[in-house]
Amino acid sequence: MRNRGLKLGAMLLLASASLCGQNKVTLRPSIDTVTISKHIYGHFAEHLGRCIYDGFYVGEANDSIAHTEGIRNDVVQALKKLQIPNLRWPGGCFADTYHWKDGIGPKAERPAIVNSWWGGVTEDNSFGTHDFLNMCELLETEPYLAGNVGSGEVQELADWVQYVNFNGESPMSDLRVKNGRKEAWTVRYWGVGNEAWGCGGNMTADYYADIYKKYATFMSAWGNKEGLYRIASGANSADYNWTETLMKKIPHSLMKGVALHHYAVIDWNAKGPSTKFSEEQYFKTMKSGWFMNELIDKHSAIMDKYDPEGRIDLIVDEWGGWYEVEPGTNPGFLYQQNTMRDAMLAGMTLNIFNNHAKRVKMANLAQAVNVLQSVILTRGNQIILTPTYHVMEMYKVHQDARQIPLDISTDSFTFAGDSIPALSASASKDEMGKIHVSLVNIDPTNNKKISIGLGGIKASNVEGRILKSQNLRDYNTFEKPETIVPALYKEAKLRDGTIEVDIPAFSVIVLELT
Ligand code: AHR
Numbered sequence: 001m002r003n004r005g006l007k008l009g010a011m012l013l014l015a016s017a018s019l020c021g022q023n024k025v026t027l028r029p030s031i032d033t034v035t036i037s038k039h040i041y042g043h044f045a046e047h048l049g050r051c052i053y054d055g056f057y058v059g060e061a062n063d064s065i066a067h068t069e070g071i072r073n074d075v076v077q078a079l080k081k082l083q084i085p086n087l088r089w090p091g092g093c094f095a096d097t098y099h100w101k102d103g104i105g106p107k108a109e110r111p112a113i114v115n116s117w118w119g120g121v122t123e124d125n126s127f128g129t130h131d132f133l134n135m136c137e138l139l140e141t142e143p144y145l146a147g148n149v150g151s152g153e154v155q156e157l158a159d160w161v162q163y164v165n166f167n168g169e170s171p172m173s174d175l176r177v178k179n180g181r182k183e184a185w186t187v188r189y190w191g192v193g194n195e196a197w198g199c200g201g202n203m204t205a206d207y208y209a210d211i212y213k214k215y216a217t218f219m220s221a222w223g224n225k226e227g228l229y230r231i232a233s234g235a236n237s238a239d240y241n242w243t244e245t246l247m248k249k250i251p252h253s254l255m256k257g258v259a260l261h262h263y264a265v266i267d268w269n270a271k272g273p274s275t276k277f278s279e280e281q282y283f284k285t286m287k288s289g290w291f292m293n294e295l296i297d298k299h300s301a302i303m304d305k306y307d308p309e310g311r312i313d314l315i316v317d318e319w320g321g322w323y324e325v326e327p328g329t330n331p332g333f334l335y336q337q338n339t340m341r342d343a344m345l346a347g348m349t350l351n352i353f354n355n356h357a358k359r360v361k362m363a364n365l366a367q368a369v370n371v372l373q374s375v376i377l378t379r380g381n382q383i384i385l386t387p388t389y390h391v392m393e394m395y396k397v398h399q400d401a402r403q404i405p406l407d408i409s410t411d412s413f414t415f416a417g418d419s420i421p422a423l424s425a426s427a428s429k430d431e432m433g434k435i436h437v438s439l440v441n442i443d444p445t446n447n448k449k450i451s452i453g454l455g456g457i458k459a460s461n462v463e464g465r466i467l468k469s470q471n472l473r474d475y476n477t478f479e480k481p482e483t484i485v486p487a488l489y490k491e492a493k494l495r496d497g498t499i500e501v502d503i504p505a506f507s508v509i510v511l512e513l514t
Contacts, residue, residue, distance in 0.1 A: 025425045025437070026453040028405040036428055038085040038399035039362035040353045041392060042144070044318060046092035047127075048118040048371050049333025055369030055378055056135065057127045065381045070127075071135050074383045075369060078376055079139055082392050083399060086189060088144040088317055088364045089132050093117040093199035095191070096150030100160045103128020104179050117199060119332025129164065133185045142189065144317075144364070149193030149215055149233070150201040158218040161190065166222040184222075188229045189362075191317070192216055195261060196233040197242060205245035208233065212246070216254040231315050234259030235299065237291075243299045247306035257315040257362065260299055263322040263372075264289035264345055274323040274336040275473055279444060282341055282472065283415035285321060286442050289345045290420045292319065293352045300359040313361035316353070320366045320373030321345050334371045338386035339475040340484065340506050342373050343467055346391040347424070347440035347508040350398075354426035354438075357403045365392075377478075384481045390467050394486055394510045397436040401428035404435065413443045423448060423503075435459065435513040441503040444472050452499040452511075459513040462499055464489040468507035 045051055058065045058072055066073040090098050094117055102111050103125045110125040136143040145164070147157040162172035167184045176184070192215050193200045196208040203211065212232055221227045232255050235242035246258055264285050266272050272281040299314060321342055322334075329335045346365070353360050365388070369376045375389035404427040412419035422443040429435050435457060441448050466489040476483050489509055493500040503509055 022409060023411055023423055023448050023450040024409045024453065025439075025450060026407045027427055027437070027455040027457060028407065029429070029455050029457050031405045033403045033405055034358045036354050036357040036398050036401055036403050037361045038083070039142075040350070040357065040360060041082070041084065041396060041399055042086040042088065042317075042362055042364040043079070043084050043368040043375070044088040044092070044364040044366045045368050046118075046371065047090050047094045047098070047115060047123060048092060048367065049330065049335055050370040050378070051367050052127050055371075055376070057131065059126065068138060069134065070131065071138060072378070072383075075376055075378070076138050078383065078385060078389070079141075079368070082375065082389070083396050084139060084141045084368075085399065086142040086144050086362065086364070087136055087139065087368070088146060088191070091117075091146055091194055092318075093194065095146035095194045096148050096152070096200045098148050099152065099156065100129055100148075100163075101156075104130065104163075104175070118334075119330050121332075129160075130179065130181060133164065133187070143185070143187050144189035144191065145187055146191035146194050147215070147219075149196065149211060150199070154215055154218050157215055158220065161219050161228070162222060165224060168223075186224060188224075188226060189231065190219060190228055191231045191233065191259070192219070193233040195236065197236050197239065200233055205242045206249070209245055209249035212250055213254060216250075229256040230254060231257035231259055231317070234261065234315070234317075237262045238295060238298070240298055240302060243302045247303055247312070252307060252311060255312060257313045258303065259315045259317045260295065261318040262292055262295055262316070263318070263320060263366070265322045271323050274326065275339055275475060277323075277341065277473065280415060282444060283413070283418070285341060286344065286348070286413065287418070287420050289321070289348055292316075292349055296352065296356045296360060300356065303359060310359065314359045316360060316363040318366045319349060319363060322372055336372060337475050338374060338377070338388050340387055340469050340472050343387035343391050343484070343508055344440060344442045344506055345373070346388045347395070347438065348442060350391070350395050351424040351426040351438060351440060354398055354403060354428065355406075379478050382478050384476045384478055386476060387467065387469075387484045390484065390486050391508055394465055394467065394508065395438055397430060397434075397510065397512070398426065398428045398438070401430040401436065403428050411443070411446075411448060422446075423450065437511045437513070439501065439503055439509045439511070441505060441507055443505050445505050447502055447504045450501045450503060452501065454497045454499065454513075456497070457513065459494060461514045462492045462494045462511055464492060464509055464511035466504075466507055466509045468504050472506045
């Protein structure tokens, strides 16, 4: 009897703890930490569906859409507002079929090829190296070129580096000048193949490590003081052996980054719809997204073993939600809508990256426009900014800011007996001394009271912005493009070194403390 009473008492205590806010974030500003590389906020543009053609590039002759040398002005303007730090191109799987010399010189003379990975459509090569690198200048972003290892040749990739990066006299730089570009672009980031375990050549990790060494050796830095930042094609999600093999076999002098790809997908054979998803599908997407936390911990632990000084970076150069395509669209084009579920996924994943900023130095959301979890969708001369766009825009305050480590205790989001954390958070201090805390509540029905302990940070004011909506399945349409936009958030209460927040179900808040 007495025991039963005790248990009941304990249960009541737990219940009341949850009612008056067991959700707690504690900032640890006294711990010396790292800068959150702005490159974590990178993007990806592949020759896939309507990402390049229609999305970024509408052609020099287009007279219905405002453009600069064929590049949409509206897309450039929107991406500049995000301060996108880098853009990866031309793939993805397409990269290992791409022969860069097809995409230079007079456009009328460029060969048309078949885009065999994505819809079997004609690729006329009207968007090539000059178009991409000049576009990066317009966007004020750093290019990240993915080289063809799968179906290319060592000499071909070595030539591409020379064409793009060498200012002296050489066959490739002379060709570049002949094609209208005098000064080299000096591209730092180079991927040595893509998904070598799959569409990049179905290689084993051992075989790829050997091939990598050969390609990387002949990719000269052409006198560039900083050298080339070569990135090895990384693991498919939880393939830890891949990372281990690369770290063990490839001389670290030849490699600056090891990649990792992970998509939040329910089931590769039943991905579910992008808008009319069930609560079960929502849970499973979030669970797959949250798995990124474990993936980074485990891949980092392997990297720590071979590189305790942290010289090699983990580059998550493909991430995002992957659902069924929108009904009536080409299945090979991967065009999907973007709801509040995607905002949850983006906010949670960026919190994971911010909190792992010591090893994760770059990440690329797949993909920027009209493909998978896009920040922008286009239709004719219209564009819409997706909920994911707004999260990226709210989180840009963390770019190159000093990470503030934190502890978090949170309720769970439970479905059918399975659970993941309902809340995630990350924090940083920018150059001006402003502190930003981003909070995500992925619970689809319950708001959460959170108490944020500032760990001695002195602040006299807190305000912020919130992204929320009536319905988890809401999205922006071309008819109603502003259904979901950030709003000012003034409800946080600052008292005695603690902030109290009541965060609505499925919402993202970014607070600014001054
Ligand atoms: O982003 C779409 C595809 O997903 C990429 O081409 C490939 O690298 C990955 O499998």
